[in-house]
Amino acid sequence: MIKAVLLDMGGVLLDTHGVSSLPGHRLDYRGRRAMLGLLRQRGSRKVTLDDLESELFGPWHRDYVGRYERMRDAAWEPHLERLRCKFGGEVDDRELLAAWFAPYAENLTEIEGAGKALQELRAAGYRLGLVSNVPLPGDFYLHQLERWGLAEPLEAIRFSYDAGSRKPSPRMLLEVLKELGVSPERAVMIGDRRGSDVAAGRAAATRTVWIRSEFSRGPTADATIDSIAQLPALLASWQEQKP
Ligand SMILES: [Mg+2]
Structure with a gap:
């Protein structure tokens, strides 16, 4: 039974509109x-x-x-x-x-349906954590999640800039799971980059979900969906398969 959902931020909750917060982007x-x-x-x-x-x-x-x-x-x-x-x-x-x-x-804008999906996941009883690779202090991004009403359902948060570790290392995932009191085999990591999100989930021994994107290099996920809006139904179908 899945108890915790670990979420990536960019491309999952927030739409970066093809721009990364790095030198060289159009902004x-x-x-x-x-x-x-x-x-x-x-x-x-x-x-x-x-x-x-x-x-x-x-x-x-x-x-x-x-x-x-x-x-x-x-x-x-x-x-x-x-x-x-x-x-x-x-x-x-x-x-x-x-x-x-x-x-x-x-x-930055909310990915369509992200807030609704988070509320559905919380209502279904899942513990929610955020695990995000970012090149700047995490509270810059936390304010953006708050601006779009996406921070409140997240119970444990790790941003790589502050955590001193980044995906595909499993470290941030394991820290969040410890904070949530959930073991990796009862967790799923969801993200849009196979090379960092799916790889980190595998290294942490969680299940993995890939949100289809251009970032397709990396290990294969347990499931692939097109948007976080499809996640509540996917997890519900997993729970039904379990004895
Ligand atoms: Mg991402």
Whole structure:
């Protein structure tokens, strides 16, 4: 019997509209302009878009490419510190990252039917946990889940940036399951990336559901659906199969 549902965020609960919260996306430039404006407003000296690339985004990205080997997301703090040391300015890390993140955040919307599906799962008695790989502090994303009314049904939450671990490592999944008091064999991991979500579920020894997407490289899931809206019915059919 399944007792807990572990959910990925992007492509499952929130629609990113094909844009990732990483340097290089189409909203990145708007975010960089906002960050630059904030720096100048707070007294940074002669900082330019080129400086942001050479002192912050470029070095951060070189760390970021090693995230799979490290199984951990890249930290922004050393790069923000270097930027401030060089150009000055009374502004903290979170304000700068929030300025850059804002255009991306505005672009996020609820996946159609996600809130309804979460309510149905809670009503059916499942414990719900979120396990999400993100390149920025988790509360940035938590606010977006709250904005769309998606945070309340989630009882345990792990974001990779804060957790110090990322999928496909099973670590965040096992932490959430421990918090929920549910063993892996009574849990299912659902996500849109086979290489991280399905692989992490397998490594944690949960069952797995893949939401069909372009991210099809990776292990095969126990079931495939087209949207989270189909999950309550799928789990109900699994429970009926059990003696
Ligand atoms: Mg995803």
